Each structure stands twice: as C-alpha cells, then as structure tokens.
Amino acid sequence: MKRKAIIAVCALLLVYLAYCSFKVSVLANSAAALAANLTAASASGKSPNLEDLLELQASAGTKLREAASVVSDPWLAPLSVIPVFGKDFSAAKTLVLSLSDVLEKSEPIIASIVEFSSKTNQKPSDAVSLSDNQTASKVADLIVAVDKSRNSLQAIDSRNLNFGLAPKIQLAKAKLDQLSVGLVTLRPLIAVLEPILANQDKQTWFVATQNLAEARGTGGILGSFAVVKIDSGRLSLAGAGSDQDLDRLGRVDPRALPKNLQVLWGGTPDEWRDMNVSSHVPYFAKQIYETLAAKEIAIDGVIVLGQGTVAKLVAATGGMNIDGVQVDSRNIGDFLAKGIYEKYEDVGAKNAWVKTFMNKLFARLSKRDFDYAGLWRSATEELSGDRISAWAKSDQLQSRFLQDGVAGEVSSQPGSVAQISFNNAGGNKLDAYLKLEAKYSLGKCGVMTDLGLLGRRAKLDMLISNDAPKRGLPKYVTPRADLFPGQKLILGSNRTLVSVYAPVDSTIDFFTLNGKTVFASQGFDHKHPVWVFDLSTKPGRSYRLIANWVEPTVDASGKNTQTAPRLIAPVALNPVKTSVYTAGVCAAQKNN
Amino acid sequence: MKINKLLGFAAVASLALASTVALSTAAQAYPTGQPMTVTANKYTAVAGSDIKVQANRVYPGCKVTFTLKSGSASGTASNLGVTKPVTMYVPDKAGTYELKAVTKTNCKPGVVGETATASIVVTAKPKKEKGR
Numbered sequence: 001m002k003r004k005a006i007i008a009v010c011a012l013l014l015v016y017l018a019y020c021s022f023k024v025s026v027l028a029n030s031a032a033a034l035a036a037n038l039t040a041a042s043a044s045g046k047s048p049n050l051e052d053l054l055e056l057q058a059s060a061g062t063k064l065r066e067a068a069s070v071v072s073d074p075w076l077a078p079l080s081v082i083p084v085f086g087k088d089f090s091a092a093k094t095l096v097l098s099l100s101d102v103l104e105k106s107e108p109i110i111a112s113i114v115e116f117s118s119k120t121n122q123k124p125s126d127a128v129s130l131s132d133n134q135t136a137s138k139v140a141d142l143i144v145a146v147d148k149s150r151n152s153l154q155a156i157d158s159r160n161l162n163f164g165l166a167p168k169i170q171l172a173k174a175k176l177d178q179l180s181v182g183l184v185t186l187r188p189l190i191a192v193l194e195p196i197l198a199n200q201d202k203q204t205w206f207v208a209t210q211n212l213a214e215a216r217g218t219g220g221i222l223g224s225f226a227v228v229k230i231d232s233g234r235l236s237l238a239g240a241g242s243d244q245d246l247d248r249l250g251r252v253d254p255r256a257l258p259k260n261l262q263v264l265w266g267g268t269p270d271e272w273r274d275m276n277v278s279s280h281v282p283y284f285a286k287q288i289y290e291t292l293a294a295k296e297i298a299i300d301g302v303i304v305l306g307q308g309t310v311a312k313l314v315a316a317t318g319g320m321n322i323d324g325v326q327v328d329s330r331n332i333g334d335f336l337a338k339g340i341y342e343k344y345e346d347v348g349a350k351n352a353w354v355k356t357f358m359n360k361l362f363a364r365l366s367k368r369d370f371d372y373a374g375l376w377r378s379a380t381e382e383l384s385g386d387r388i389s390a391w392a393k394s395d396q397l398q399s400r401f402l403q404d405g406v407a408g409e410v411s412s413q414p415g416s417v418a419q420i421s422f423n424n425a426g427g428n429k430l431d432a433y434l435k436l437e438a439k440y441s442l443g444k445c446g447v448m449t450d451l452g453l454l455g456r457r458a459k460l461d462m463l464i465s466n467d468a469p470k471r472g473l474p475k476y477v478t479p480r481a482d483l484f485p486g487q488k489l490i491l492g493s494n495r496t497l498v499s500v501y502a503p504v505d506s507t508i509d510f511f512t513l514n515g516k517t518v519f520a521s522q523g524f525d526h527k528h529p530v531w532v533f534d535l536s537t538k539p540g541r542s543y544r545l546i547a548n549w550v551e552p553t554v555d556a557s558g559k560n561t562q563t564a565p566r567l568i569a570p571v572a573l574n575p576v577k578t579s580v581y582t583a584g585v586c587a588a589q590k591n592n
Numbered sequence: 593m594k595i596n597k598l599l600g601f602a603a604v605a606s607l608a609l610a611s612t613v614a615l616s617t618a619a620q621a622y623p624t625g626q627p628m629t630v631t632a633n634k635y636t637a638v639a640g641s642d643i644k645v646q647a648n649r650v651y652p653g654c655k656v657t658f659t660l661k662s663g664s665a666s667g668t669a670s671n672l673g674v675t676k677p678v679t680m681y682v683p684d685k686a687g688t689y690e691l692k693a694v695t696k697t698n699c700k701p702g703v704v705g706e707t708a709t710a711s712i713v714v715t716a717k718p719k720k721e722k723g724r
Contacts, residue, residue, distance in 0.1 A: 216624075266649075267624040274622050425625030450636035450715065481623050484651055484673065485701065497625045507636050519631035519646050519677070522710065529635075534625060534648055536672070 020079060023070045027092060030067040034060055034099075035168045053372075057103070057110055064103055067096040087160045094156060095169055098149035102176070105142040109135060113372070120233065120368040127232035132198035136191035136404045143183050150176045182380040189312060191404035192303060192390045195397060196230060203230045203300045204238070206288055210276075212306040212386060212573035213337040213429040213477075215422035215496065217265070218276040218284050218408060219306045219386065219571035220431070222246070226358060227299075237362035242351065246272045249295055256286035264523035264532060265423050265497055278525055279421040279501065279570075281408025285391030301392035304408065307333040307573060308386025310361075315378030317364035318371055322356050329378040333386075337432040337573055341474040385572035410501060412526040414555055415563030416442060416582075418460055419501035421570045425534070427481030430494040433468035433539075437577040440567040445553065445586035450507035453552035456586050457509065460500060460547045460567075466537035468492035492539025500547050501528040501568075505555075509548035518545075553586045562586060625649070630658065630693035630708040637682045639717050644677040647693040647708065654699030659692045660712065669699075686716040 037059055070076065071093035079089045112133040119128045153173050158166040196203065205228045210220035226240040254262060254269035257278060267274030276284040285302035292299055311333040314320075319328030325343065327335055336354070344350035389408030392398045401407040410419065418440050424431055443457035468478075470492050480489050500520075504527045511518050511533070520531035533545060553562050562585050569576035626649070633644045647656040650669035657666045662683040667675030683689060688711055695706045 265624045266627045266629065268622055271622045274624055277624055423624045425623050427623035450634065450638075451713075452715065482626060482649075487652075495623075495625070508634055510633070517633070519633055519644070519648075521629050521631050522635045534629070 016075075020076060023073060023076055024079075024089075027067050027070040027096075030063040030070075031092065031096075031165075031168055034063045034067070035171060037063075053110065054114065057107070060099075061103055061107075064096060064100050067092075068100045071096045084162055088163045088165050091156045091161055091165055091169065094152050095165070095172060098152045099172060101145050102142070102149050102179075105138070105145040108133070108138050109142060112138070117370070117372070120370070122368075124234065124367045127234060129200065130194075130198045130233050132195055135194055136187055136406075139183055139187045139190060140404075143180065143187070146176050146180045146183065150180065178380045181382050182376055185312070185379040185382060186375070188388050188404075188406045189309065191406040192388050192401070195400050196301075196390075197233060197235075199230075199397075200232055204228070204298065205230065206292070206299045206302045208284070208288065208302055208304045209310070210304065210306040210571075211337070211429070212308070212384075212571070213432040214427075215424045215431040215434065215570070215572070216274075216276045217279040217421045217423055217499065218281050218304060218389070220573075221273050221424070222276065224354070224358075226362065228303075228362070235362075235366045235368075237359065237366070240355065240358050240362075243272050249291065252287050253291040253294055254287060256290060257283045258525075260523055261525055264521060264530065265499075266425075267423070277423050278410070279408070279419060279499070279568075280410040280525060281389045282391050289391075289393065300394070301390060301397070303388065303390045305388045306384075306386040306571065307336045308384025309388045310336065311384065312375065312378055313361060313365065316370050316372075316375040317361060318374065320357070320360055322360070323353055325353070327357070329374065330381070330383070333384055333573065337429070338477070341429065341476045345474065345476070382575055385569060385574055385576045387571050389571075410526040410528060412504065412528075414504040414527075414552070414561035416440075416458070416503055416551065416565040417563070417568065418458075418503060418566075419528075419568035419570075420460075420462065421499045421501070422572065423497040423499065425482050425495040425497050426479070426493075428479050428494065429477040430466070430468050430492065431496070432477075432573050433466060433492075434494070434496065434572065435465040435467055435574050436570065436572065437463045438567060438569070439579045439581065440565055441580070442551075442565050442582040447550050449505065449550045449552050451505060451552075453505060453556065454554050455506075455550045455552040458503070458506070458549055458551045460502075460549075462498070462545045462547075463542055464496075464498065464535065464537070464545060465542040466492070466494055466539055468494070468539040470539045490538060494537045496535045496537065498533040498535050498545060500531045500533070501525065502531065502547070502549050503551040504528055504561075506549045506551040509550055511548065512544075512546045514544055520547075628656075628693065628695065628706050628708045630691055630710050632691060632710060632712065633677070635711065636713045636715060639682065639686055639714050640684045642679050642681050643712065645680055645691060645693075646677045647675045649673055650675060650695065651699040655696045656693050657696055659694075661689050666696075682712060682714045686714050688713050 037056060080086045112135045115131060119130055122128060153169055156169055158169060207226040207228055208222055209224045211223035212220035214221040222243055224242050227238040229236050229238045251270040252272055252275050257269055261278050262269035265277035267277045275287050281304055288302050289299060311329045314332045315329030340350055344353060389406050390401050392401060402409060420438060439461045441459045443459060445456045447455055447457055449455045478491050482495050483489060506529055511520055520533045523530045531547060535543060537543060555561050565580040565582050567578045567580050569578045628650055629648045631646050631648060637643050645658050650656055650673050652669050652671045652673055654669045655666060656675055657664060658678060658680060660680050662681050665678040665680050667678050669675050691710045691712050693708045698704050700706065
C-alpha cells in the first residue's frame with residue numbers, strides 16, 4: 001500500500017515536472033522570439049514604418065500573451081522558490097507582465113495612429129473627418145506604464161540570473177528607455193494637434209514661432225508667425241510673416257499682461273519682441289489675440305512653438321535642400337539657431353531662405369504624406385528643450401489644453417511646484433549656447449515662512465553654462481545691447497534674467513551665485529513669488545546659482561498643501577536636465 | 593474675418609521681411625531688463641529689523657539714494673553697474689512699504705533721476721511670552 005502511494009506521488013511529481021518543463025520551454029521560446037523581434041527591428045538600422053509596427057505589435061502580442069499565461073499559471077508559482085532557477089523565473093515573470101502592461105496600454109494608441117493614417121491617406125483636397133480619440137491622455141497612461149516597467153526591471157539584480165535572461169532584460173530596458181523619451185516628446189504635439197484637427201469647424205490659428213536663441217519667458221523672442229487655416233482636416237498656410245510685419249500692425253495691446261509683471265522683467269510691454277517675458281503662455285496668446293482683434297483680425301487661437309518643434313515637423317515631412325543647404329530633423333534646429341547666421345550675413349537673403357523653408361514645410365504638411373518612422377526616430381533623439389503649447393479662444397478647447405498639460409499655464413495651486421525661465425537681456429542670439437542643469441530639493445520640516453506659515457526649507461540648485469565660443473561667431477549673434485557706453489564687449493558674453501517661480505507663499509531664505517550672496521528682484525505671478533536674477537556670463541564659463549527658500553506645508557487655514565516636488569524646466573533650445581529630491585512628507589504639525 | 597488684412601501686411605513685406613524662425617536682427621532686438629532695479633535680501637521682514645538693499649543696472653560711478661519710510665541710505669555703482677549692499681531698518685509698524693532707489697545725477701545719457709521701486713512687507717514683531 002505504502003509502495004503504491006510512493007509510486008503514485010512519484011508519478012504525479014513526474015507529470016508535474018513534465019508540465020513545468022513544457023511551460024518553461026514555451027516561456028523560453030516566447031522570450032527568444034520576442035527578443036529576436038526587437039533585435040531585428042533595431043538591427044534593420046531604420047525605424048519601423050506603420051506596417052512594421054503593426055506586424056511587431058501582433059507578433060509581440062502573441063508571444064507576450066503566451067508567456068504571460070505561463071508566468072501567471074498558479075501551478076508554476078512554486079518555481080520561484082527553487083534555488084538557482086527561482087530568481088530567473090521571478091525575473092521572467094516581472095519582465096513578461098511589465099511588457100504585457102506596456103503592450104496593452106499601447107494598443108489604443110496604435111489604433112488611433114492607424115485610423116489617422118488611413119483617413120489622411122487621401123487626396124490632400126479631400127475633406128476628412130478625423131476623430132478626437134483623446135490620444136494624449138492615452139499616451140500619458142502609457143508613459144506611466146513604461147515608467148513602472150522600467151522601475152520593475154531596474155529592481156532586478158542581473159547578477160543573480162543564470163539562464164541567459166540578463167541580456168534580454170537589458171534589451172527590454174533599453175527599448176523602454178527609448179520608448180519613454182519618444183512618448184514624452186510626442187505627447188504635447190499630439191495634445192495640441194489632435195483636438196484642433198478633429199474639430200470640423202473652419203478655423204484660423206496663429207502660429208507664433210519663437211526663436212529660442214534669444215530667450216523669453218515662454219521660450220524665445222517672437223521671430224515670425226504663420227497663419228494656418230484648417231477646414232475638415234484640410235490644412236493650408238494662409239500666409240506667414242516676420243516680427244517686422246507685426247510691427248506694421250502697430251503696438252501690442254499689453255493689457256493681458258498684469259502691470260506688475262510688465263515692470264518686473266523691465267521689458268517694453270507693447271513691443272512684439274518683449275511681450276512674452278512671463279512664462280504664462282495665455283498672457284502671450286491673449287496679447288496677440290486682443291491686438292489682432294482690435295484690427296478686426298479674427299483667430300481661433302495661438303500655437304506657440306520653437307525650433308525643436310519645427311524639427312519634429314520636418315521629421316514628419318522629410319528633409320529638404322534649399323539654396324544648397326540640406327536640412328533634416330537632426331540639423332534644422334541648429335541651423336535656424338546658429339548656422340543660418342554664418343551662411344547669410346545679409347538679412348534679406350536669410351529671410352528669403354526661411355520663407356522658402358516655411359512654405360515648403362507647410363506645403364508638405366498640407367499634403368498629409370507623413371513619415372511616421374522619421375517622426376518617431378526624431379522623437380527618441382531628444383535634441384531640444386523646446387515644448388509646444390497652445391491657447392484657444394474656445395473655453396472648452398482651452399480646458400482640454402489645460403487638462404493635457406499643453407496650455408503653458410503657471411498654476412495658482414499651492415504645493416511644491418517650482419519653475420525656471422530665462423529672458424535674454426543682451427539683445428543677442430547667444431541663448432543657443434545656454435545650458436542648464438537644475439535640482440529642486442525639499443529639506444528640513446517645521447520651519448516658519450516669513451509670513452508665519454508652517455513650512456520647510458527648499459533649495460533650487462542651478463548650474464548655468466554659457467557654452468558660446470570666444471571667437472568665430474557672426475556679429476549678428478553676439479551684440480550686447482545692454483552695455484553702457486564705454487563698456488567693453490567681450491565676444492560671447494551674455495546677460496540673462498534667470499527667473500525662479502517658487503511655490504505659492506514661499507519666502508526667501510538666501511541666494512548665492514558661485515558661493516557668494518546675491519539679491520534678486522521680486523514679483524508675483526499667479527500667487528507664486530518670482531525672483532529674477534540678473535546674471536552676466538562669460539563664454540565658456542559655468543555659474544552655480546542657488547536659491548534657498550522656505551515654502552509652506554500648510555495654507556492659512558492650516559490645511560496640508562504638500563505635494564510631490566515638481567520642477568518645470570524653461571522652454572529652451574538645448575535640453576535641460578532637471579531632478580527633484582525629497583526626504584519625504586513633513587509630519588502634520590500645528591501651525592503657530 | 594479680416595485675416596487678409598494681416599496677410600496683406602505680410603505680402604507687402606515680401607522677401608526682405610519674410611517669415612523666419614530665426615528672425616529679428618540686432619537692430620530689432622529690444623532686450624528686456626534695461627531699466628535700473630532695486631533689490632533686497634528680504635522682501636518680508638519683521639518690524640524694526642534690518643534688510644540689505646542694492647541697486648542694479650546703474651551707470652558705473654553713479655550715486656543712488658535709497659528711501660524707505662523709516663529712513664534713507666545711499667551707494668555708488670561699481671564698474672559692473674551694481675551698488676554695494678547697504679543696510680536699512682524697516683519701519684516698526686506692520687504694513688507694506690515702498691523701497692525706492694533714485695539716481696541723483698545725470699547717470700545715464702539723457703536720464704536724470706531714474707527711479708526703481710520694490711515692495712517690502714513688514715510683519716508684526718512676535719509677541720513675547722510673559723513669565724509668571
């Protein structure tokens with residue numbers, strides 16, 4: 001009897017082991033096939049086109065589902081505690097479930113792209129009814145899933161793996177990193193364009209093209225504009241002009257910009273080139289809207305973009321050769337910010353080049369023949385710190401822009417949100433060489449603000465570099481219109497107003513520049529104290545500017561206002577490195 | 593809709609005034625940050641305490657006078673166009689006060705008595721605990 005029982009147990013064990021072996025082999029095959037797919041997509045040397053993407057999605061989906069059914073099988077759960085093999089099985093489970101989640105979140109986005117592609121793949125003159133699939137919010141969900149997966153994979157210690165899984169995890173991590181960069185880059189573009197294109201009404205949009213080489217609060221000086229008409233998915237360039245054309249309309253109606261802010265940055269508020277000194281994009285857009293309205297020129301809204309976004313549009317429509325200059329998504333931003341001044345000393349010739357470029361670009365956009373692969377490749381390269389934003393006359397659409405984070409609004413909400421912006425005070429194009437790394441840290445709790453609110457210490461540490469060369473730059477790039485008569489011009493030197501928007505109701509602790517105490521002007525924008533530092537820089541030098549403040553953790557009624565720290569980078573030509581740090585949330589304490 | 597009015601301007605401008613991402617010549621530049629400013633190490637201070645103030649973007653060698661309701665002080669701009677920080681006492685009474693900096697001579701060509709202001713918020717002194 002006992003012998004029979006042992007035989008039965010052994011038989012069951014053999015069956016179980018056979019079952020496990022079979023399932024693990026299915027898992028291994030699926031993982032190998034998936035890795036082969038991803039490797040093949042990379043090895044081809046080009047980004048996948050839409051058909052490749054769909055094929056990859058389908059095959060990866062099948063393999064991932066197979067693998068997910070294995071790792072989720074409750075009969076296999078004991079495998080994770082087996083010595084040597086167990087850690088590999090757990091890692092495989094993490095990998096498969098992470099990727100499955102990413103794939104699931106990407107499916108509705110791919111469906112939206114396919115729908116958009118099929119609808120726009122008609123004659124440019126044909127009207128199309130594009131859907132508003134709220135793709136930007138789906139992309140935001142996917143970004144969350146990707147980040148979660150990256151963190152899960154990061155937590156796996158590859159040194160404990162024994163069965164060849166480590167390189168597959170490395171490959172997945174690299175792909176997820178690339179995916180994250182691409183999604184973060186493209187989401188704002190989708191958020192602005194999808195609801196506009198899906199609107200079936202006839203619309204007229206003012207595209208404010210900023211030159212990020214001369215910094216302003218929203219990004220850059222208003223160098224040019226385009227007027228784009230959209231009618232049932234058909235897009236056409238109604239015309240374009242320069243800042244000088246805008247001058248012909250007269251002065252700007254500055255009333256949308258509060259008077260205290262008109263003074264804070266020392267600009268000329270009714271001047272087209274100084275109107276966007278605040279980071280709050282709606283001020284800028286409303287000034288344009290109201291100025292045009294006074295001339296009986298009706299627009300539905302304003303799209304604000306710079307060279308980085310222009311590069312994405314070139315990526316979507318293909319490179320071009322104009323007057324012997326070959327431009328593509330990789331070099332157009334740099335050419336418009338730097339190279340064009342070297343090639344054309346004559347302003348008229350330079351303007352003619354850009355006019356041709358703009359007309360070609362919009363002609364291609366209106367043809368709706370998009371290079372999705374090129375756009376995706378460009379998005380994953382992260383070449384710029386530019387961000388597109390938009391303001392709409394329609395409250396409904398403006399709410400949508402706000403919800404999707406592309407309204408460029410400075411929020412009045414309390415919490416640990418800090419923001420940095422630049423304004424060029426030299427009247428030059430040297431912000432093409434301006435670089436920034438910034439870290440926002442939350443420190444000691446239980447400290448009172450100067451206004452008597454319970455708070456905590458905070459520090460914003462900025463490393464600002466002027467990477468301009470000391471010689472060789474065209475005269476057009478290097479002027480210092482701010483110098484007093486008799487003051488010597490150092491070529492490549494610059495003067496930048498660095499603005500720090502501290503959290504609502506924060507008060508100054510102290511500021512330092514390269515370790516020495518400095519002062520800043522103070523103003524208020526949407527309840528945020530704004531400190532403006534007047535920073536003179538020399539070429540090839542870096543400057544460490546540190547702002548220490550005390551920010552409230554409660555409001556006047558004692559309500560907790562703490563949030564996770566968030567640092568909003570300036571819209572800039574060069575990518576900005578930002579990071580945040582907090583030791584944790586401050587414990588509830590009574591406000592004295 | 594009179595968008596053509598705007599486009600008409602653009603058309604007239606034609607080649608020389610063409611659309612550009614990289615437009616705006618040095619002559620067109622209207623840089624921000626040109627007026628004198630007055631800054632302080634604190635914009636919120638306890639009644640009767642002191643703050644340090646400074647004038648910026650001042651013609652080198654120019655003398656600047658600072659005034660607050662509680663008193664006045666003065667400083668001279670360095671070659672960098674900045675005065676050394678000077679100490680000023682804030683008023684004894686809580687409230688919002690104007691800190692004013694005024695250039696005393698013809699410091700910038702054609703500009704006399706250039707003025708910059710900032711708001712200083714003065715909070716009441718904390719009440720002392722009375723011992724028994």
